[in-house]
Amino acid sequence: MKNNYRIAILPGDGIGPEIINQALKIINAIKNKFKINITTTEHIIGGKAINLEGSPLSKNTIKCCEQSDAILFGSVGGPQWDHLSRIERPEYGALLTLRKHFNLFANLRPIYLPNNLIHLSPIKPKIIPNGLNIACVRELTGGIYFGQPHGQSGTGLKEYAFDTAIYHRFEIERIAHFAFKLAQKRHKHVTSIDKANVLRTSMLWRKTVSKLATHYYPNIKLQHLYVDNAAMQLIKNPSAFDVILCPNLFGDILSDECAMICGSIGILPSASLNENNFGLYEPAGGSAPDIAGKNLANPIAQILSAALLFRYSLQLNHIATIIEKSVYEALTLGYRTLDISTKSNQPNKIIGTNEMGDIITSLIYKK
Ligand SMILES: NC(=O)C1=CN([C@@H]2O[C@H](COP(=O)(O)OP(=O)(O)OC[C@H]3O[C@@H](n4cnc5c(N)ncnc54)[C@H](O)[C@@H]3O)[C@@H](O)[C@H]2O)C=CC1
Numbered sequence: 001m002k003n004n005y006r007i008a009i010l011p012g013d014g015i016g017p018e019i020i021n022q023a024l025k026i027i028n029a030i031k032n033k034f035k036i037n038i039t040t041t042e043h044i045i046g047g048k049a050i051n052l053e054g055s056p057l058s059k060n061t062i063k064c065c066e067q068s069d070a071i072l073f074g075s076v077g078g079p080q081w082d083h084l085s086r087i088e089r090p091e092y093g094a095l096l097t098l099r100k101h102f103n104l105f106a107n108l109r110p111i112y113l114p115n116n117l118i119h120l121s122p123i124k125p126k127i128i129p130n131g132l133n134i135a136c137v138r139e140l141t142g143g144i145y146f147g148q149p150h151g152q153s154g155t156g157l158k159e160y161a162f163d164t165a166i167y168h169r170f171e172i173e174r175i176a177h178f179a180f181k182l183a184q185k186r187h188k189h190v191t192s193i194d195k196a197n198v199l200r201t202s203m204l205w206r207k208t209v210s211k212l213a214t215h216y217y218p219n220i221k222l223q224h225l226y227v228d229n230a231a232m233q234l235i236k237n238p239s240a241f242d243v244i245l246c247p248n249l250f251g252d253i254l255s256d257e258c259a260m261i262c263g264s265i266g267i268l269p270s271a272s273l274n275e276n277n278f279g280l281y282e283p284a285g286g287s288a289p290d291i292a293g294k295n296l297a298n299p300i301a302q303i304l305s306a307a308l309l310f311r312y313s314l315q316l317n318h319i320a321t322i323i324e325k326s327v328y329e330a331l332t333l334g335y336r337t338l339d340i341s342t343k344s345n346q347p348n349k350i351i352g353t354n355e356m357g358d359i360i361t362s363l364i365y366k367k
Pocket residue numbers: 015019074075076077078079091095265266267282283284285286287288289290291296297298299301339
C-alpha cells in the first residue's frame with residue numbers, strides 16, 4: 001500500500017476557506033492517528049486569485065494539481081466578480097476549466113440520510129421511514145455548460161445571447177457505464193433523466209442509455225424520466241430512487257434538490273472523477289456569500305468530500321468510512337449548524353463551523 005500522498009487544497013471564495021479549514025483538521029487527525037504521510041499544498045483560486053494574481057486559475061496552480069493525487073476544492077465565485085465575462089469569472093475560469101483540464105466527466109453526489117436523522121429532512125417522516133440512500137451521477141464535462149458556440153450580440157431589444165447544448169455518444173456512454181456499474185453494487189436500478197420529448201441531445205441520451213442497458217446490463221432495471229417529472233417524483237417518493245443518471249445541467253439542478261431533501265445543501269459532498277480515479281472533491285453547494293466569514297457555514301459537505309477523496313483517489317476506503325461514521329455520530333449526538341437546526345424534540349445543540357470541525361475531529365481521535 002502506498003504511504004505517501006499529496007493533496008492540492010484550493011479553498012476559493014466565500015465560505016470556501018472556513019469549511020476547507022475544518023476538512024484540514026480532519027486530514028491532520030487522520031495523518032496523526034493512522035500515521036499516513038499526506039502532504040497538503042494550498043493555492044489561491046477563483047475570485048481571490050483574480051484579485052491577487054489577475055486570473056482565476058494560474059498555470060502554477062494547475063501544475064501543482066497535476067503533481068497531486070487529488071484536489072480538495074472549497075467553492076468559488078461571488079457578487080464582486082459577477083460583472084466579469086464568462087471566461088474571466090471564477091466559476092468558468094477556475095472550476096469548469098479544472099473539470100475540463102482533468103477530464104472529470106463523472107460527478108458522484110451521494111444523497112444519504114440515515115433513518116435516525118430523518119427529522120432533518122423537510123419531507124414528512126412517513127415518506128422516508130428508512131432514511132435515504134441515492135447516488136446521483138452527473139455528467140460533468142459536456143452538455144450546455146461547455147457547448148460551442150455560445151455568445152452574445154445585438155443591441156437594445158434585439159440584444160440576444162445563446163448557448164449550445166451538445167452531447168456526443170461517447171460522452172453519454174462513458175457516464176452511463178459509470179452509473180450502471182455503480183448500480184450493480186447497489187439496488188440495480190438506474191433512473192435516467194432527460195427531456196427527450198423536446199431536446200435533440202436528450203433523444204440521443206435516451207437512445208444511447210437504452211442501448212447500453214440492453215447490451216451490457218440486462219440485470220439492471222432502467223427507467224427514463226423527463227426532468228420536470230423527476231423533480232416532482234423526488235419530493236413525492238424519494239425512496240423510489242437508487243442511481244440517478246443525469247446530463248450536466250439537469251444533474252446540477254436535481255442534486256441541489258436532493259441535498260435539501262436530506263436537510264441542507266451544506267451536507268452534500270461530491271466527487272468529480274476521471275477514468276484514472278483522479279478527482280476533485282468539493283461540496284455540492286457554492287460560496288454562500290450571505291453567510292461567509294460568520295462561522296455559520298456547515299462544514300459537513302466539505303468533510304464528507306474529503307472522505308470521498310480518501311475512498312476514490314487514495315483508495316483508503318477504511319479511512320473514508322471512519323470520517324463518515326464520525327460525521328453521523330456528531331449529528332446523532334445532536335450537534336447542528338444553523339442550516340440543519342430543527343424544532344423537533346430531538347437533541348439540538350447549535351454550534352458554529354469551527355466547533356463542528358472540532359467535534360468531528362475529536363470523534364475521529366476516539367475511533
Ligand atoms: N462549486 C462552486 O464553487 C459553486 C459556486 N457557486 C457560486 O457561489 C455563489 C453563490 O451561489 P448561490 O446560488 O447563492 O448558491 P450557494 O450554494 O452558495 O448558496 C445557496 C444557499 O445555500 C446556503 N448554503 C450553501 N452552502 C452552505 C453551507 N455549507 N452551510 C450552510 N448554508 C449553505 C447559502 O447560505 C445560501 O442561502 C455564486 O457566485 C455561484 O456562482 C455556486 C455553486 C457551486
